[in-house]
Amino acid sequence: MTAQLIDGKLIAQQVRDDVAAEVAKRTAAGKPQPVLATVLVGERVDSATYVAAKGKACQDLGMGSVNHHLPANINQEDLEKVISDLNADKSISGILVQLPLPSHLNEERVLQLISIEKDVDGFSPINIGRLAQKGREPLFVPCTPYGCIYLLEQAGVKIEGANAVVLGRSNIVGMPAALLLIGKNATVTVCHSKTKDLPGVIRQADILIAAIGRTEMVRGDWIKPGAAIIDVGINSKPDASKKSGYRLVGDVNFDEAKEVAGFITPVPGGVGPMTIAMLMKNTLRAAQIQQGEI
Ligand code: NDP
Numbered sequence: 115m116t117a118q119l120i121d122g123k124l125i126a127q128q129v130r131d132d133v134a135a136e137v138a139k140r141t142a143a144g145k146p147q148p149v150l151a152t153v154l155v156g157e158r159v160d161s162a163t164y165v166a167a168k169g170k171a172c173q174d175l176g177m178g179s180v181n182h183h184l185p186a187n188i189n190q191e192d193l194e195k196v197i198s199d200l201n202a203d204k205s206i207s208g209i210l211v212q213l214p215l216p217s218h219l220n221e222e223r224v225l226q227l228i229s230i231e232k233d234v235d236g237f238s239p240i241n242i243g244r245l246a247q248k249g250r251e252p253l254f255v256p257c258t259p260y261g262c263i264y265l266l267e268q269a270g271v272k273i274e275g276a277n278a279v280v281l282g283r284s285n286i287v288g289m290p291a292a293l294l295l296i297g298k299n300a301t302v303t304v305c306h307s308k309t310k311d312l313p314g315v316i317r318q319a320d321i322l323i324a325a326i327g328r329t330e331m332v333r334g335d336w337i338k339p340g341a342a343i344i345d346v347g348i349n350s351k352p353d354a355s356k357k358s359g360y361r362l363v364g365d366v367n368f369d370e371a372k373e374v375a376g377f378i379t380p381v382p383g384g385v386g387p388m389t390i391a392m393l394m395k396n397t398l399r400a401a402q403i404q405q406g407e408i
């Protein structure tokens with residue numbers, strides 16, 4: 115292996131420790147505890163698992179959490195009422211609506227309704243709009259892309275002036291990751307399902323953020339020697355040696371890529387732990403904004 119491993123588990127733990135220390139300091143000073151409200155609609159097992167992990171992280175770090183678990187057939191009006199009530203509730207610091215919502219609900223309208231000062235997922239159109247504008251700052255940076263950039267910075271990868279390729283253009287990962295890299299003065303190419311000659315484009319990348327959800331699609335010979343690889347993908351691959359019958363792998367073929375890249379994140383243990391760590395950081399930030407501290 116030639117690449118340096120970027121240990122997301124370790125870096126996420128450091129972020130969590132910093133947040134916990136700041137929360138303890140605030141609590142000792144008599145300030146209200148940061149509280150995250152999660153809104154879960156329906157019975158998707160993956161969504162319920164993510165929401166439970168977020169609640170547990172709040173508890174571990176000394177923050178409060180409340181979960182609103184709503185029926186899958188809730189109508190738009192009733193869901194919007196829940197959000198409006200959370201916006202008005204002074205005890206709530208941050209609001210997170212677990213996506214995806216059932217298809218009969220208008221996700222855009224729901225995200226738009228979340229008060230910008232409580233939008234800890236950073237998905238409201240105002241936050242994303244600010245991210246896209248030169249010289250403007252969003253109040254909150256979306257958690258997974260924030261984690262990707264944080265990992266690059268912690269590893270000492272130079273972003274300014276780098277050729278960066280973002281593979282995937284989703285609203286929650288690819289597009290905000292590209293905007294963040296542009297804000298840090300990288301030259302950015304965004305690839306998607308219609309991109310021609312993907313290997314050729316990726317071979318130009320000093321930095322690659324892969325977020326497509328395609329099992330080990332990026333091969334070792336697509337990678338520029340010395341490049342920094344951030345693998346966001348989470349895919350299950352059949353593996354008879356595991357009790358579950360599968361193991362988790364990324365969008366990049368790790369075994370091949372690690373022989374060529376300069377830096378690489380593993381899956382699991384790379385970007386995954388960063389998403390919740392950055393959510394905790396954003397929830398603390400929400401409490402600080404609401405108290406007029408920043
Ligand atoms: P989406 O399905 O929303 O978006 C996938 C993107 O990849 C789209 O832009 C799509 O292109 C592009 N794409 C799909 N197939 C190809 C292909 N063969 N070649 C080129 N581009 C392709 O996914 P998400 O952004 O939500 O998630 C991406 C991955 O990241 C998933 O594996 C997900 O599980 C993981 N993830 C991990 C998180 C973490 O915490 N570690 C958090 C969030 C996601 P087009 O736009 O043209 O359709």
